[in-house]
Amino acid sequence: MNLSRRSILKSLGLSTLALTTFDLFGKTNEFQSSMPEADDPEYWKKIRDQFTLSKDKVFFNTGTVGAMPKVVVDKMVEHTRYLAENVADWAYKDDNKEEFISGYNNLIPIRTRVAKLLNATVAEIAMTDNVTNGMSYIANGITLQPGDEILTTDQEHSGGKGGWLVKEKRYGVVFKTAVVPKPAKSSSEVYDSIVKALTPRTKVLMLSHMISGSGAILPVKELCAEASKRGIFTVLDGAQTIGQIKVDVKDLGCDVYLGCFHKWMGAPAGTGFMFVKADRMKEIWTTVASTKWDDHADEGFRFTQRGTGNFPVLKGLEAALDFHAEIGPDRVYARIKFLGERLRTGLRQNKKVKIFSPSDETMCAGITVYNVDGLTGTQLQDAYWAKAKMRPRSQGDQFGVRHCTNIFNSPEEIDKAIAIVKELSA
Numbered sequence: 385m386n387l388s389r390r391s392i393l394k395s396l397g398l399s400t401l402a403l404t405t406f407d408l409f410g411k412t413n414e415f416q417s418s419m420p421e422a423d424d425p426e427y428w429k430k431i432r433d434q435f436t437l438s439k440d441k442v443f444f445n446t447g448t449v450g451a452m453p454k455v456v457v458d459k460m461v462e463h464t465r466y467l468a469e470n471v472a473d474w475a476y477k478d479d480n481k482e483e484f485i486s487g488y489n490n491l492i493p494i495r496t497r498v499a500k501l502l503n504a505t506v507a508e509i510a511m512t513d514n515v516t517n518g519m520s521y522i523a524n525g526i527t528l529q530p531g532d533e534i535l536t537t538d539q540e541h542s543g544g545k546g547g548w549l550v551k552e553k554r555y556g557v558v559f560k561t562a563v564v565p566k567p568a569k570s571s572s573e574v575y576d577s578i579v580k581a582l583t584p585r586t587k588v589l590m591l592s593h594m595i596s597g598s599g600a601i602l603p604v605k606e607l608c609a610e611a612s613k614r615g616i617f618t619v620l621d622g623a624q625t626i627g628q629i630k631v632d633v634k635d636l637g638c639d640v641y642l643g644c645f646h647k648w649m650g651a652p653a654g655t656g657f658m659f660v661k662a663d664r665m666k667e668i669w670t671t672v673a674s675t676k677w678d679d680h681a682d683e684g685f686r687f688t689q690r691g692t693g694n695f696p697v698l699k700g701l702e703a704a705l706d707f708h709a710e711i712g713p714d715r716v717y718a719r720i721k722f723l724g725e726r727l728r729t730g731l732r733q734n735k736k737v738k739i740f741s742p743s744d745e746t747m748c749a750g751i752t753v754y755n756v757d758g759l760t761g762t763q764l765q766d767a768y769w770a771k772a773k774m775r776p777r778s779q780g781d782q783f784g785v786r787h788c789t790n791i792f793n794s795p796e797e798i799d800k801a802i803a804i805v806k807e808l809s810a
């Protein structure tokens with residue numbers, strides 16, 4: 385069932401380009417120096433061609449759910465067919481090596497890959513379905529006393545804060561929010577507003593690494609360092625980062641990092657992970673419990689074992705990780721950032737546009753949130769669709785639309801979007 389790396393490259397139609405122009409595997413520094421420009425049209429057209437996304441529509445809503453490359457879809461379909469045809473072959477002797485259902489299997493191969501991607505160890509990684517359930521495992525699993533405080537920002541996603549709100553109502557802990565400016569002007573301004581809100585009762589600091597409603601990359605490394613100095617447990621929500629910007633959990637110094645692959649990484653929906661630092665794992669009770677619920681030999685397995693799951697989705701995830709690795713995380717980031725910055729630069733020329741993403745470009749990548757004077761988010765979203773079948777996502781009356789630029793988007797699409805906004809604001 386496993387395609388070799390070379391045959392995957394071939395199946396992507398990138399074999400010649402990738403193997404001759406770049407050495408894509410394991411030589412980050414070398415291939416960076418031979419990296420094509422972030423706007424190398426020929427290269428990025430080849431990448432666009434790997435997606436089955438309709439060519440007559442333009443997708444700008446990766447922040448909700450990403451488009452999958454063809455190789456991901458093919459892998460899922462292939463494994464689904466394999467299961468349907470061969471389930472009778474399954475002797476259920478060594479489930480850890482079988483690939484029929486997930487949720488009982490320790491999933492070492494895929495956890496190893498995720499661990500490597502994040503600079504973690506395998507035991508520190510559990511597979512989850514999404515960020516919401518990972519966050520709920522943490523909020524439900526950590527022991528807190530009534531009156532203990534959880535600090536977060538005023539701009540967290542419901543899936544990031546929901547588990548903590550349950551905890552507040554059920555156990556009498558206090559859920560507090562620090563106000564983060566929107567748009568943010570600088571990392572230090574964000575840092576100060578969050579640190580000012582820490583108190584001696586703060587036991588958990590939970591933050592989005594990248595805020596979904598503005599695209600702001602928060603100074604989480606500095607904030608985790610300050611929180612750790614005060615003995616505060618740090619939890620980062622990386623729903624918007626994985627597959628967009630590089631994440632090194634050791635460098636960030638967080639206790640927990642939660643992420644998903646179904647947005648920026650192009651993996652099938654229902655693929656997420658939970659990283660918990662080795663020395664903090666024991667503090668988290670299992671929430672969805674099966675045989676391994678109290679087995680600490682492989683902590684990541686304890687959380688990964690959560691009942692019957694869908695193996696073809698994990699096969700699709702493997703293909704998405706290969707696809708990402710073949711292009712290279714640096715190149716992916718460079719392209720996303722190039723397109724995002726092009727959009728923001730164009731929109732900034734328009735006096736009728738208000739941008740809610742940070743004014744400091746170092747805090748931005750592929751998410752831009754903006755509105756046009758006199759329009760609601762829904763009106764702007766609908767106008768994009770009516771005029772050019774473009775799909776950003778409404779952020780409500782005040783904040784306009786969230787416009788995500790991913791590797792399958794092009795400078796021409798960005799320029800067209802800027803022109804549409806100009807027309808709408810005329």
Ligand SMILES: Cc1ncc(COP(=O)(O)O)c(C=O)c1O
Binds near residue numbers: 447517544595
């Ligand atoms: C910052 C943030 N946290 C959590 C979530 C929820 O993610 P999931 O649907 O993977 O649970 C999202 C989804 O958009 C998000 O943007």
